[in-house]
Amino acid sequence: MEIRQLQTFVTVVAKQSFTRAGIELGYTQSTITAHIKELEQEIKAPLFDRIGKRILLTENGKHFLQYAKEILRLSHEAIASLHPLNQPAGTLRIGATETLMVYRLPPVLLAYKKRFPHVNLVLLPSENLDLNDKLTSGEVDLAVITDIKTEEAQVTNIVLTKENLSLVAPYQHPLGQKKSVTPIDLSSETLLLTERGSYRDIVVRWLQLDHGTPSIIDFWSIEAIKQCVKSGLGISYLPSITVREEIAAKRLIALPWVHQDDHVLTQLRFHKDKWLSPAMEEFILLMQQHAAMWQDHDQHSE
Structure with missing residues (x-):
């Protein structure tokens, strides 16, 4: 017994016609007839009396109709429960x-x-x-990430936006007076870094290439890094969005880093x-x- 057969049966009853039911459901009349015959064979009882061009429900048909309607109602309810109000769930x-x-x-x-x-x-x-x-x-x-790479095996990737990077220090830091800050200039500084595998790797690569040798402290939190930079513990290399407010409020300064074009991709x-x-x-x-x-x-x- 299939839902489509029950839907056909209920529609035939409502339309009082195999032909009109076929038009309503988009089936040929032969398909409507086949659905009804299949139901009658399964329940082992006739659903309709065919009297001339008229079709009338048998007593079995009347009894079966209420169950068919209930099964269809429950079917629709079950589907709707998976998507309340047709919304994702x-x-x-x-x-x-x-x-x-x-x-x-x-x-x-x-x-x-x-x-x-x-x-x-x-x-x-x-x-x-x-x-x-x-x-x-x-x-x-x-997964929502910041990365340099845009291709990974087994992964579909959608680039959302470019994230600029800022080398930041406490406001009034001496390096802020320079026209350009190079990796060598960082050799006497303490660098506070986090998030391996992203923008951290960019500044570390420049330090290795240009033989800059700052002391590095690893952190677990950008907020912790910003507080420590403001207190004078060191400088850091962070996405510009994370330090925009502090720079505007003059609690941090964006140093004139020589590699201003560096960025990662969200x-x-x-x-x-x-x-x-x-x-x-x-x-x-x-x-x-x-x-x-x-x-x-x-x-x-x-």
Whole structure:
């Protein structure tokens, strides 16, 4: 017994005609007839009396009709329960670096939750190096990262925006008086760094190439780094978005770094073999919409 057969039966009763039921459902009359015969064979009882051109429900047909309607109702209810109000539902697991979790994602998450309240968002802060592994293992559905590379095996990648980088120091730092700061100039400084596998690697590469030899302290948090830079512990190399307010308030200074064109790319990634659920598709679309606004805002802030 199939749902389409029950739908045919209920429609024939409503239209009082095999022909009109076929027009309603988009079936030929022979298909309508076949559906009814298949039902009658399965329940081992006739559903209609054919009297001339008229069709009348038999007693068995009348009895079966109420069950057919209930089965169809439950079928529709079951489908609707998976997509309340025709909206995405279920759980969406998003991995992201601390930078993006703090400075890019909050407005996106707020807009998404307002638009799709039936989606349960699970946020998993992580470092760049771990996020591709989590995509591959299925631990996260989507990963939002900052990286230099835009290609990874088994991963679909969407570039969202360019993130400029700033070499920052306490306000009034002596290096702020120079016209250009080189890796060699950092040799006597302490460099506070975080997030291996991203912008940290850029400044480390320049130091290695130009034989700059600063002392390096590893940190777990950008906010901790900024506080320590402000207190005079050292200088740091961070996405410009993370220090924009402190620079404007003159609590930090952006040094005239010789490699001003350095940048990373904020990217949205998912596994190539991953089925894109409606919840994922809507989040990807919303991220792209917000990324367009980020680009416009960043251009006006430069």
